[in-house]
Amino acid sequence: MVELDPNPRPIDALSALGAPDDIALEDRAGALTYAELEAAVGALALWLRSDGLEPGARVATWLPKTRLACLMPLAAARAGLVHVPVNPVLKRAQVAHILADSGASLLLTQPARSMTLESGDLPDHCRIAGDDEAGLEGEGLPPSDADPQALAAILYTSGSTGRPKGVMLSHANMWLGAISVAHYLRITPADRVLGVLPLSFDYGQNQLFSTWAGGGRVIPLDYLTARDVIKAAERHDITTVAGVPPLWVQLLDAEWPELVARRLRRLTNSGGALTTPMVRGLRAKFPNANLYPMYGLTEAFRSTYLDPSLVDANPDSMGRAIPFAEIMVVRPDGTRADPGEPGELVHAGPLVAQGYWQDPERTAQRFKPAPSFSEYGGMAVFSGDTVTEGADGLLRFVGRDDEMIKSAGNRISPTEVEEAVLAGGEAREAAAFGVKDERLGQAIVVVAVARGEAAVAEAALRERLRRELPSFMQPARYEWRESLPRNANGKFDRSGLKAELTS
Known part of the structure; x- marks a missing residue:
């Protein structure tokens, strides 16, 4: 090692x-x-x-x-x-x-x-x-x-x-x-x-x-298709694949030769949280591979990882700080959040970048002195992401502050809605957003890719979610697409979708 x-x-x-x-x-x-x-x-x-x-x-x-x-x-x-x-x-x-x-x-x-x-x-x-x-x-x-x-x-x-x-x-x-x-x-x-x-x-x-x-x-x-990845894995005796959630969706849907799937020893994910169904699917399809869910910020490279031994019992966790990183959950007043209390993820230590090139204004918005209780001190990155830290020390993603849905007086995590939508298998991919609504403040809209016919998927999904989610978390509308747009790094283009929905 x-x-x-x-x-x-x-x-x-x-x-x-x-x-x-x-x-x-x-x-x-x-x-x-x-x-x-x-x-x-x-x-x-x-x-x-x-x-x-x-x-x-x-x-x-x-x-x-x-x-x-x-x-x-x-x-x-x-x-x-x-x-x-x-x-x-x-x-x-x-x-x-x-x-x-x-x-x-x-x-x-x-x-x-x-x-x-x-x-x-x-x-x-x-x-x-x-x-x-x-x-x-x-x-x-x-x-x-x-x-x-x-x-x-x-x-x-x-x-x-x-x-x-x-x-x-x-x-x-x-x-x-x-x-x-x-x-x-x-x-x-x-x-x-x-x-x-x-x-x-x-x-x-x-x-x-x-x-x-x-x-x-x-x-x-x-690569162009999931099949290209599978062929390369077979041809080169690959042990390790790093990916982002949209790629895992494609690879889970693809047919893998059993020997090639069993040869993989390590799967690493960042660029977006894995849903519990995706974790279960990856563990089943690649039984000999250690799965490493990770969370990262370009401004500090990587912040957390979940040890593979903890994945099956904690599929919704983003783990703990990686070596050379100090991760803190911070209240708006700068104090440390209690276990289970939502707060902003703040990253300190030598992985913190030097700021944004020739952009002091945006640098000052994101890079600030570390909280007073920080062990590393110095400059820290304030992520804008809301997380919780459990009594076990494991972190869980709640949502980005600018993506949280405020509906009927409730703050709703889009990640939680997306996981619920995907849990039953009616949809292959999903992204949840809040759009302006005169009665609720914001209504929940889900943009999704169906497994099979969209109308059938939506009917089954609405019936299931009525049983599994409280009324204030029920999506008001579904928009069905052939695929969800990606940005240049292969991640879901959430900003583009939100702009489209709210324009």
């Missing part, structure tokens, strides 16, 4: 943690050993440095999961630059905003992508380089001696309302996140991790970092 050394190092040191002859990366270009990974990172860093970029310059990548995309987080850091990964599913207007906001000096992308950009999309000082220009072989830079607190990356959130925020991550943020996750997931050199999440997503980027911290092998995958 990876040792929990609290002393951070430059993030590019990850490329040398595995045994030299072990495989670090396996992709369409073949296999790359740890020794070859280290050499390629050095060569790419030298190529970046030779481009004349000043230390601290921002370098953006707009790429699928190519070898170059996988190496850039380490190579840019080694060259003293700041990496800005752009999700490959974003379109030109979104890419243009990120380039302008970050002040990128270089965009590494594919010719077909660069051709979609229009005049004015690139900042005046930014040039485009094709992915075939970057050098991955030959002479290279040695491991860096960067200050672990120095800025190493800017990750842009993918919210559908308002302009995306660039979260500033230091070497220490990313290094300690990698060590923490590799430790509690018990990553070993025998592990083969299927990298299905976007590398621009903190959870997706950590697929690389935590695997390399544990000496394992990453197999990056750009």
Whole structure:
């Protein structure tokens, strides 16, 4: 198991943690050993440095999961630059905003992508380089001696309302996140991790970092369907899959060869809470896999995880703090909430990011001095999420403050409504919202995907919920869709759906 050394190092040191002859990366270009990974990172860093970029310059990548995309987080850091990964599913207007906001000096992308950009999309000082220009072989830079607190990356959130925020991550943020996750997931050199999440997503980027911290092998995958994931898991003898709830819905509905399903040893979830039916389904379909429900914030990377030994008895829990994180449940007056009392989740410790890039106003709204009872002290992230902590120390998600439904004087968690809707199997996916109602203040509307015919599903659902939920929690209306929209990171686009319902 990876040792929990609290002393951070430059993030590019990850490329040398595995045994030299072990495989670090396996992709369409073949296999790359740890020794070859280290050499390629050095060569790419030298190529970046030779481009004349000043230390601290921002370098953006707009790429699928190519070898170059996988190496850039380490190579840019080694060259003293700041990496800005752009999700490959974003379109030109979104890419243009990120380039302008970050002040990128270089965009590494594919010719077909660069051709979609229009005049004015690139900042005046930014040039485009094709992915075939970057050098991955030959002479290279040695491991860096960067200050672990120095800025190493800017990750842009993918919210559908308002302009995306660039979260500033230091070497220490990313290094300690990698060590923490590799430790509690018990990553070993025998592990083969299927990298299905976007590398621009903190959870997706950590697929690389935590695997390399544990000496394992990453197999990056750009997939279109659940069947692509299953085929890759079979072809590469995958032991570990990281996902978000919408992906698990697809994988649970798909047919898995029994041997492939039984070979999986580890499933990790973040980017949204697992419902109890999903937990039960994953435990049944993948009987030999440890399931790790997790909760994370881009502003602090990851906050909690639930130990697999506790999952069956506590399928609704998000667990306890991960190593290097201090998690507190805080009342509006700044004092500690009692066990079972709802409060805001506040995260302190060395995983807390450095704020939002060139946005002091929004930084001040989210990043504040830690509560007086904090052990770490310093700056903390105030999540805006309401949780409870039980007498057993396990945390449970209640809802986001800005998503709580206020109906007939009651505060209702949309998560609780969604879990009730999904519990009977009438719907495959569901999202609950409060919409303006003259009589109630807000009425509950559920947007859902039916199993079978929508009218039949709704009739059965209404009948069941009349028995199982109090009257004030009954949905007033259902809207049935073929699928629920996702954002660029594969999570449900709750903001987009809410804007659509309330417009």
